[in-house]
Amino acid sequence: xxxxxxxxxxxxxxxxxxxxxxxxxxxxxxxxxxxxxxxxxxxxxxxxxxxxxxxxxxxxxxxxxxxxxxxxxxxxxxxxxxxxxxxxxxxxxxxxxxxxxxxxxxxxxxxxxxxxxxxxxxxxxxxxxxxxxxxxxxxxxxxxxxxxxxxxxxxxxxxxxxxxxxxxxxxxxxxxxxxxxxxxxxxxxxxxxxxxxxxxxxxxxxxxxxxxxxxxxxxxxxxxxxxxxxxxxxxxxxxxxxxxxxxxxxxxxxxxxxxxxxxxxxxxxxxxxxxxxxxxxxxxxxxxxxxxxxxxxxxxxxxxxxxxxxxxxxxxxxxxxxxxxxxxxxxxxxxxxxxxxxxxxxxxxxxxxxxxxxxxxxxxxxxxxxxxxxxxxxxxxxxxxxxxxxxxxxxxxxxxxxxxxxxxxx
Amino acid sequence: xxxxxxxxxxxxxxxxxxxxxxxxxxxxxxxxxxxxxxxxxxxxxxxxxxxxxxxxxxxxxxxxxxxxxxxxxxxxxxxxxxxxxxxxxxxxxxxxxxxxxxxxxxxxxxxxxxxxxxxxxxxxxxxxxxxxxxxxxxxxxxxxxxxxxxxxxxxxxxxxxxxxxxxxxxxxxxxxxxxxxxxxxxxxxxxxxxxxxxxxxxxxxxxxxxxxxxxxxxxxxxxxxxxxxxxxxxxxxxxxxxxxxxxxxxxxxxxxxxxxxxxxxxxxxxxxxxxxxxxxxxxxxxxxxxxxxxxxxxxxxxxxxxxxxxxxxxxxxxxxxxxxxxxxxxxxxxxxxxxxx
Numbered sequence: 212x213x214x215x216x217x218x219x220x221x222x223x224x225x226x227x228x229x230x231x232x233x234x235x236x237x238x239x240x241x242x243x244x245x246x247x248x249x250x251x252x253x254x255x256x257x258x259x260x261x262x263x264x265x266x267x268x269x270x271x272x273x274x275x276x277x278x279x280x281x282x283x284x285x286x287x288x289x290x291x292x293x294x295x296x297x298x299x300x301x302x303x304x305x306x307x308x309x310x311x312x313x314x315x316x317x318x319x320x321x322x323x324x325x326x327x328x329x330x331x332x333x334x335x336x337x338x339x340x341x342x343x344x345x346x347x348x349x350x351x352x353x354x355x356x357x358x359x360x361x362x363x364x365x366x367x368x369x370x371x372x373x374x375x376x377x378x379x380x381x382x383x384x385x386x387x388x389x390x391x392x393x394x395x396x397x398x399x400x401x402x403x404x405x406x407x408x409x410x411x412x413x414x415x416x417x418x419x420x421x422x423x424x425x426x427x428x429x430x431x432x433x434x435x436x437x438x439x440x441x442x443x444x445x446x447x448x449x450x451x452x453x454x455x456x457x458x459x460x461x462x463x464x465x466x467x468x469x470x471x472x473x474x475x476x477x478x479x480x481x482x483x484x485x486x487x488x489x490x491x492x493x494x495x496x497x498x499x500x501x502x503x504x505x506x507x508x509x510x511x512x513x514x515x516x517x518x519x520x521x522x523x524x525x526x527x528x529x530x531x532x533x534x535x536x537x538x539x540x541x542x543x544x545x546x547x548x549x550x551x552x553x554x555x556x557x558x559x560x561x562x563x564x565x566x567x568x569x570x571x572x573x574x575x576x577x578x579x580x581x582x583x584x585x586x587x588x589x590x591x592x593x594x595x596x597x598x599x600x601x602x603x604x605x606x607x608x609x610x611x612x613x614x615x616x617x618x619x620x621x
Numbered sequence: 622x623x624x625x626x627x628x629x630x631x632x633x634x635x636x637x638x639x640x641x642x643x644x645x646x647x648x649x650x651x652x653x654x655x656x657x658x659x660x661x662x663x664x665x666x667x668x669x670x671x672x673x674x675x676x677x678x679x680x681x682x683x684x685x686x687x688x689x690x691x692x693x694x695x696x697x698x699x700x701x702x703x704x705x706x707x708x709x710x711x712x713x714x715x716x717x718x719x720x721x722x723x724x725x726x727x728x729x730x731x732x733x734x735x736x737x738x739x740x741x742x743x744x745x746x747x748x749x750x751x752x753x754x755x756x757x758x759x760x761x762x763x764x765x766x767x768x769x770x771x772x773x774x775x776x777x778x779x780x781x782x783x784x785x786x787x788x789x790x791x792x793x794x795x796x797x798x799x800x801x802x803x804x805x806x807x808x809x810x811x812x813x814x815x816x817x818x819x820x821x822x823x824x825x826x827x828x829x830x831x832x833x834x835x836x837x838x839x840x841x842x843x844x845x846x847x848x849x850x851x852x853x854x855x856x857x858x859x860x861x862x863x864x865x866x867x868x869x870x871x872x873x874x875x876x877x878x879x880x881x882x883x884x885x886x887x888x889x890x891x892x893x894x895x896x897x898x899x900x901x902x903x904x905x906x907x908x909x910x911x912x913x914x915x916x917x918x919x920x921x922x923x924x925x926x927x928x929x930x931x932x933x934x935x936x937x938x939x940x941x942x943x944x945x946x947x948x949x950x951x952x953x954x955x956x957x958x959x960x961x962x
Contacts, residue, residue, distance in 0.1 A: 392841035397843050399750055400773065515729075516770075
């Protein structure tokens with residue numbers, strides 16, 4: 212559905228790239244036409260934001276399922292879909308199909324599989340996929356173990372000017388591990404791998420990325436050592452960015468006690484020290500963006516012994532409220548929170564969206580940042596309720612959501 | 622003596638079910654010191670019974686116990702089966718190889734099926750850590766963990782404690798617990814549920830525990846559990862009172878974790894000479910089955926005055942009788958245990 216009539220949202224607090232200020236926003240033909248101290252024009256539809264935040268719709272970089280109800284609940288108007296689908300997103304026709312699948316009220320940006328069938332051996336048809344709508348390249352749930360393949364991939368991606376989104380865990384060190392080595396994994400008797408598996412992968416990929424001159428994005432950077440490597444690469448001016456999911460700044464591996472398979476994630480939850488490092492990495496700007504890594508899993512994948520359960524959590528609905536905890540804890544300010552959730556992911560994907568700027572897409576979330584609610588796995592909008600935050604109080608909800616100037620859910 | 626009678630150690634414990642307020646036996650890590658001691662004390666009557674010619678009790682008469690073993694076992698299964706039968710229960714064994722598990726049935730469905738058969742207790746062994754706890758959450762009867770993955774094997778730790786207590790008693794060194802004792806556990810700690818359960822159990826009873834293994838077989842973070850970590854077996858043995866050797870699975874001896882069985886024996890095999898580094902009368906234990914000539918020499922395993930390996934097996938039946946008895950008291954309506962669930 213196209214926007215038929217100009218819309219002005221008034222009486223809100225605009226979340227601008229560097230500050231929050233009182234104001235209004237005018238949306239015309241699916242684009243932001245004016246923002247700031249403006250008034251509705253004759254004939255405009257007018258909406259009163261009642262003092263709530265007028266923020267960019269969230270851009271979620273790296274989800275594993277298209278789950279529209281969950282995304283809309285969470286204020287997500289655009290989601291980059293990981294290529295780990297069945298079948299894998301490794302040919303142009305599938306990319307083309309996925310790129311249209313959510314429209315009009317959700318834009319899905321497919322990520323091209325780096326290698327055929329994500330096996331890490333032969334390059335996929337990346338240029339064809341780019342021209343079919345792929346916004347970036349992803350290695351999927353795994354690291355590409357073969358350094359020769361990874362170098363050629365990065366060189367090819369550099370030529371096409373596409374970012375490579377990589378999973379940073381050294382596969383041979385991880386093996387069949389389902390937890391981070393340490394006291395908790397040892398107490399539970401779970402197969403575990405040292406947290407250093409992440410730093411090893413990051414170090415190699417930074418070295419290869421530098422050789423290739425490629426844009427490299429680490430989808431999940433979850434350890435102190437990994438964050439330090441990214442910070443150093445950035446300081447040297449390399450084209451490296453990093454993301455993280457809220458689970459890694461909200462939870463440590465204590466959450467896997469009692470074999471709770473909802474806390475079985477990939478990479479696995481880390482130590483408290485690493486959790487603190489993730490928070491510091493966000494505060495210092497080493498981590499650029501947050502992603503829900505939304506991966507709804509039903510009982511058949513999760514009601515299993517911990518090591519047999521599939522990794523992943525349904526995170527779309529809690530992305531906003533968990534990220535807002537960083538604002539309440541004064542780690543970051545409100546403008547930065549939405550940079551993490553919208554502007555930076557949009558920049559990585561090359562989208563004309565993610566900010567309240569004239570000429571960008573009219574993807575708008577009206578957010579009550581203080582609204583209290585309880586996360587309840589059983590009654591979630593997502594196609595499955597596998598959240599490690601089940602039963603916990605949360606604060607911050609989307610009051611209304613607009614995609615291309617059109618109200619969603621009306 | 623029947624289980625309904627007064628416990629010989631009853632004065633030590635809170636009355637009735639307060640002495641052991643758990644429906645299941647899932648992990649030593651979930652037990653308090655006095656609850657461990659209670660199970661050990663309760664087992665004494667069954668040690669006595671098992672040494673008589675007529676070894677029959679009717680305590681669990683009419684009850685059905687299912688031994689659901691999703692992983693192969695000979696001695697633990699046999700021990701549980703004998704324990705149930707000596708208590709007069711009907712014991713049924715379910716082997717994974719013969720079950721619908723092989724046909725793709727989920728563990729939860731298997732648990733629901735077992736539950737629908739209205740067993741009075743289910744004994745479970747499973748290859749995945751936490752699997753027994755998962756099943757326990759889906760059934761209505763007591764569940765006993767007979768080993769889950771590399772997590773815990775609680776009845777093994779309890780029988781080891783009982784065997785150790787009897788050995789110390791036999792020397793006139795009887796005490797309430799193992800305070801002051803140093804126990805060295807050597808072997809594949811990384812993959813051993815026996816090591817984890819024994820570490821927790823021995824520590825709860827006051828012993829200090831040394832763990833010894835090559836780095837490839839030692840889990841990270843185990844020192845935070847209060848163990849003293851060694852890679853040099855001679856150093857780990859120095860002056861210790863008890864040496865507990867663990868079985869090394871043959872698939873770990875071929876280069877992935879250690880280069881060879883011979884090299885393992887060279888560094889970590891318990892020989893007569895090595896044993897001399899321990900305290901003069903140090904006891905030798907092994908949960909079995911042994912790899913003679915790999916982790917332990919026959920000469921040591923068969924030392925009559927030092928090795929208590931066969932006594933461990935004997936105590937296994939008694940401890941499992943005690944666990945089955947205690948956990949089914951609520952269902953049987955034993956006085957003081959009615960409201961335990």
